Structure formats: structure tokens, C-alpha cells
Amino acid sequence: MGKRIRHIPHAVIKRLTRYLTEVQQLRKEGVEWIASHELATALGLTGSTVRQDLTYLDFSGIAKRGYATEGLQQALEAVLGADTEWRAVIVGAGNLGRALTLHEDFRRRGFAICGIFDADPAKVGKRVGALVVQPMSELPASVGRKKVDIGILAVPDAAAQSVADQLIASGVRGLLNLTLVHVVAPPRVQVVASRIAASLLELAHGIKAAARAAAG
């Protein structure tokens, strides 16, 4: 069954997703072994950080050889849940919601988008790839019947909390929040935010700071 799973700090979880991307790529290239300092160089980290992070996995490296990419990939997938099929629905059939529904990458990585919903009657009934936009009234039954794990919030900021509440009441266990606002959920429901507009602001600050530094 492997070793008992310790609680993993969030900073480590974020890096584990990056190790997984890298090791998947390495395996495609036929690389069978990788050393901590090679992974570190590829991802802009230190070897020490990499070794420390990988101790959270039910997997060990071998002195002088490094980490077997096959076992490392399996261990990363197991701890991140990338070895499981997840079912998600998207709420919001605007540009972003439709684009994510059509994004094949998610399905390939184990996240099946099995429904798209919108409160706007003008959008309900429209096709989005293989799906049809459903009204919010169908959300609870659909989430329950299809055993949906994850709700993706691709709605305007003002609707975010209300839609989150509906998704939570429908029984999802996790929310991916793509809006800019903070969303409150009970402890049994995980929330992860991915705010592209906020990232642009981080970038804007970074550019200004770099310009200041260059100017002296």
C-alpha cells in the first residue's frame, strides 16, 4: 500500500505539478533516469528543494543514479490524483467557458468536462463541441446523476459566490475559481483560484519594478 501519506504543504503541491509535466515530457523522450539537480535546472529550482519535495512521494531515488522516470511519474500521478478520471462541469458559457469546454488538453489529462451551464436563456441550447448549454435549473440533477466532482466558475465576478453556492449545494467536492473575487466554501469543498487577470497585474508590477531597478 506504500507509506502513510503526510500532509503536503501547498508550495510543494504546486511544484509537484511541475515535476509531473517535466517527467511526462522526459518519458516521451525516452529518458529513464533523472537526477535531482537536472530536474532543478530544468525548472529553475535547487537540487535540495527537489529532493526535499520528492520525499513526500511513496517512491525513492537511488544514490548515484537518480530517480527512475517511470516510477517517479506514477508516484506523482498517484499523489496528485492524475491517475483518476475526474468529472467537471463549467458554469458560464461566455468566451472563456466555451474555450475551456473545447480544450482537449483537459480531457487528455483526466479531467472530463461533462456539462456546461449558463443563466442566460439566450445561451441555453447552443452547442459547444459535443455539449449543449444547459440552464442553471438542471445543475443539481446533472451534478448528482453524473457524479460530478469539480465545478469550474467561468462567470462574471458578480455572480461568482451565488454560482459557487449552487455548485456546492449540488454536491461538487471542488471548485476551480476563474473569477477575480474570493469565493467562500465549507471545508469539505476545496477551492483553487486561477486568476488570469490577476496574473496580468502581477506581471505589470514586475515590469514596472524591473524598469525601476534598471533605472537605478
Next chain:
Amino acid sequence: MGKRIRHIPHAVIKRLTRYLTEVQQLRKEGVEWIASHELATALGLTGSTVRQDLTYLDFSGIAKRGYATEGLQQALEAVLGADTEWRAVIVGAGNLGRALTLHEDFRRRGFAICGIFDADPAKVGKRVGALVVQPMSELPASVGRKKVDIGILAVPDAAAQSVADQLIASGVRGLLNLTLVHVVAPPRVQVVASRIAASLLELAHGIKAAARAAAG
């Protein structure tokens, strides 16, 4: 001219973007004063963290009243560069790239998408809102002429570094990386990553961990 700008830790910058979203909302609602503990409650933080964070701004609160929302908003916008017009191009005219080009929210927040590029000749020439997809060969001239600050990577993982290199060579000062892979850039070019698929994996891990905790 205000106080000299200290270096701001990245964890603080991320929260500053959230304070800005919140204070913009508060001002729309006509709220003129906000206390640190109110801001903290709204965003799931502690009052101490909020007060500590706001010391990085060229702005002060007033004991017993809190922070004036107008001044707070201005100070946040100044430090984050949200008071500036930024020009960005998107590379990758797939679902995600097209959706972001059409996303009015960015323009409203000061980020104008002024070009969309793709290496696929089949996509070049297609309309995306007010823009037309351009070939990669036009990237350097376009970035130079339009004084583009930011390049947005919405390409397949395998193309990410090569496209980043082209954007850097064209003269952008920042990259928003929407791919899963690590992108290397010289220090003068800022890179911020916003990985939706990685966020889904974080969520998947969180859901599994919560289920384990509930099971005991």
C-alpha cells in the same frame, strides 16, 4: 512623489491584486471606509496580514476609521501598474487564445490585446473579434511598431519556449505563460505563469486529501 518603493515580496503582490478587486467592488457599492479586519474577513485573511501588506503602499490608514477606499484603490493601482495602459499580444489562435482575445474584461482592466499570432497557416487571416490572426513572421515588426509590453503564451506546451524566445527577441518586457512548461527568460523579462491544468491537479489532490481526512 510619495515614499520610496521597497521591494515587495511576491506573496504580498498576489494579495494586493485581491485587495484591489475587493476595493473596486466596495467603491462601486459606495463604501468610503474599510477597516483591516473587514478586508481580512472578506478575503479569508487576518487583520494583521492586511495591515502589514498595506504598509508597502504609498498610503496610510487612519486610526479608528480604517482605510479610505478611494485612496487605497489609487495606491493599489499605482503599485500594481493598474493605472497604466498595457499592450499585449497573444500567440496561439486556438480556443484559449481566441477566447482571451475576445475577453472584454482584460481591456476594461487596462490590458489591450492588440494582436494575435499563430504559426499555423490555416489559422492566419481568420478574424477574431476586431483582430485578424497574423503569421509569426510579422511578430517582431508588430511588437516593435505597436510598443507591445506583454506577450501571452497560449500555444501547445512543445512550442512554448520557442515562441517565448521569439517574443523576447521582439522586445516584450513580460510574458504571461499559460502553458504547463517552465519557460526561461533573461532577468529583464518578467515571467508569470497561470496554469489552469495545474490548478485542476492541485484541486484533484485537495479533494483526495480531504476525502482521506474525512475517512480518518
Next chain:
DNA sequence: TAGATTGTTAATCGATTAACAATC
């Protein structure tokens, strides 16, 4: 074996929280 790399411990660094004097 000799040398390289892991896994782990200890040291450092940074970020968050607590506490409270200053102040409005």
C-alpha cells in the same frame, strides 16, 4: 573501489501572526 547522488538533519531565510503603543 572511488565518486556521485540520495535522503535527512540542521541552519537560514522569509512570511505570518500576535501584541501593543500610538493615535485619532
Next chain:
DNA sequence: TAGATTGTTAATCGATTAACAATC
């Protein structure tokens, strides 16, 4: 004024890095 809230200092907490014995 009395009480509430800021700004700041000190304490705590957590994450990263350095160092090195274990080991392949």
C-alpha cells in the same frame, strides 16, 4: 474622553537552502 483601529515590533511559524553521512 473612551474606545477602536492603525502601524510597528517581536515572536512564531513554515519553507528553502546548505551540508553531509549513507549508499549505490
